[in-house]
Amino acid sequence: MNYQANNILVTGGAGFIGSNFIRYLLENNRPVKIVNLDALTYAGNKANLTNLKNPKQHQLIEGNICDRQLIEKLLREHHIDTIIHFAAESHVDRSISGPEAFIQTNIVGTFCLLEAARQYWLEEKKLSQQQCRFHHISTDEVYGSLEEKDPAFSETTAYDPSSPYSAAKAGSDHLAKAYFRTYGLPMTITNCSNNYGPYQHQEKLIPTIIKACIHQQPIPIYGDGKNIRDWLFVDDHCSAIETVITKGKLGETYNIGGECELTNLEVASTICKTMDALYPQKNSHLELIQFVKDRPGHDKRYAININKIKSELNWQPQENFASGIKKTITYYT
Numbered sequence: 330m331n332y333q334a335n336n337i338l339v340t341g342g343a344g345f346i347g348s349n350f351i352r353y354l355l356e357n358n359r360p361v362k363i364v365n366l367d368a369l370t371y372a373g374n375k376a377n378l379t380n381l382k383n384p385k386q387h388q389l390i391e392g393n394i395c396d397r398q399l400i401e402k403l404l405r406e407h408h409i410d411t412i413i414h415f416a417a418e419s420h421v422d423r424s425i426s427g428p429e430a431f432i433q434t435n436i437v438g439t440f441c442l443l444e445a446a447r448q449y450w451l452e453e454k455k456l457s458q459q460q461c462r463f464h465h466i467s468t469d470e471v472y473g474s475l476e477e478k479d480p481a482f483s484e485t486t487a488y489d490p491s492s493p494y495s496a497a498k499a500g501s502d503h504l505a506k507a508y509f510r511t512y513g514l515p516m517t518i519t520n521c522s523n524n525y526g527p528y529q530h531q532e533k534l535i536p537t538i539i540k541a542c543i544h545q546q547p548i549p550i551y552g553d554g555k556n557i558r559d560w561l562f563v564d565d566h567c568s569a570i571e572t573v574i575t576k577g578k579l580g581e582t583y584n585i586g587g588e589c590e591l592t593n594l595e596v597a598s599t600i601c602k603t604m605d606a607l608y609p610q611k612n613s614h615l616e617l618i619q620f621v622k623d624r625p626g627h628d629k630r631y632a633i634n635i636n637k638i639k640s641e642l643n644w645q646p647q648e649n650f651a652s653g654i655k656k657t658i659t660y661y662t
Contacts, residue, residue, distance in 0.1 A: 331575045332462055334411035336362045338403060340394050340442065341416030343373035345529045346466070346563060350415070353567035355382045363387045364407045366394065367416070377528045394438035400445040411462045412446055413574070414439065417498065425625055428493035435497035436504070439465070443508045451512060458515040464574050465505040467520045469559070469584070470495035474628035477557070481632035482520075484582045491626045502582075509580040517577045519570060522586040522633045525653065526563030527660040535654075538597050539661045542604045542614045552623035554594030557630035561587035562653035565646040572644045583642070586633025589650045594618075599650065603658055 337354075341347040342365035351363055367373040369391050381387055392399045394416050403409065416438060418424065418431040443463065450461040472482040473489030490496040508514040525535045541548040569585040577583060591599070601614035638644050648656075 330459070332459065334361055334462065334574065336407050336409050337364065337411045337413060338407070338409045339363055339365050340412070340414045340438075341367055341373065343367035343369060343375060343377055343389065344415060345372070345377070345526075345533075346524055346566060347415035348374075348377035348528050349526060349563045350413070350567045350570060351378065351387060352381065353564065353571070355384075355386060358383070361386065362407065364403055364409065365389045366392050366400075366403065368393045372530050374528075395433060395441055397441045397445060400441055401449065404445060404449045409449075410456070410460060411464070411574070412442060413464045413466070413570070414442055415466050417466075417501075418494065424492050424494035424497070428497075431493050431497040435494075436500045439501035439504055443504060443514065447508060447512050447514050451514065458513065458579060461515055462574055463505070463508075463514055463516045464570065465502065465516065465518045466570070467502050467518055468495065468498050469520050469522050469586070469631045469633050470628065471499040471502060471520065472631075475630040475632055477630060479630070479632075481559075481586075481634040482584065483634045484520075484584055484637055491628050506580070506582075515579050517573050517579065518582040519573055520582060520584050520633075521566055521569075522559035522561045522631060524561050524563045524566055526657050529563075534593065535596065535600065535657065536661065538600045539604075539658055541617055542601060542608075543662060545610065546617065547619040548597055548601075548614075548617045549621045550593055550597055550618055551621060551627060554597070554620060555592050556627060557590055557592050557632070558596075559586045559631055559633045560589045560591060560596070560650055560653075561585060561646065562648035562656075565648055568647075569638060569644050572642050573638070576642050578641075583638045584633045584635055585638060586635045587646045587648070587650070587653075588635065589646075590630075590632055591650065599654060600658065603651075603654055607655075607658065608662065
């Protein structure tokens, strides 16, 4: 029997993926009430939530996931039965220069949410596992780095994080799994590959490249540009999350990817060629590409095996990179 969410607490819902997920639910007329808890740091933006469809179903509350009292208050006041946990510090470069915020938000914040949910759902309300759900959003970066010929990450790949960011996300994954095994908290996890699409923060790779093209500025590419990532259009990610929450097996992890491995140089080149076609300039946008010093601990390759979610839950991505990047460029321009 499929799970039906009613009153949802979305953490980090003013950020890139969280705001797209809220739009996805509302635009598809899901009969839910959404309470959106966001600290509105540099990565959260109220503008990401303008012009929502069915806005009466959504309420934005400014607050921190480390504020346990606030979380408990929201769970009770809004009769929350589903937590979808996007909130995280997620920028690798920032985690290298200032790791403490990543430990606080990604590990301590996740603990506060899990513990509040356990006490409210299981101890206070005595809900069954079919009456509530905690869904934790994670990343493929917890698995570490792959060589070019290595098989893609699967759900059974051992964790081997490289940065303070990915280490903190790995810690939060382990906490979520422990709360399922120890307390029976009904939980699912998704580990996704690199997302792109509307409303992404401009510090990330694809918005940085598009912005540079628009303003005819140098496009910075780390090292030799041969680092490989799997790219997932954000709307596909949103549909996968809903699929896992609705049909996923409790306690399980599902990898979500776009089946689209590209080097950073290929990503930049595709964007430049698309910009040449849509907004031609005197010179090709390809001439803007410049190589810069590589960052410390830069993982060589991420690749996601999505056979589990495809075979068990009948989900697969709908966008390829060409179609997704055209939609993304159209949004930013």
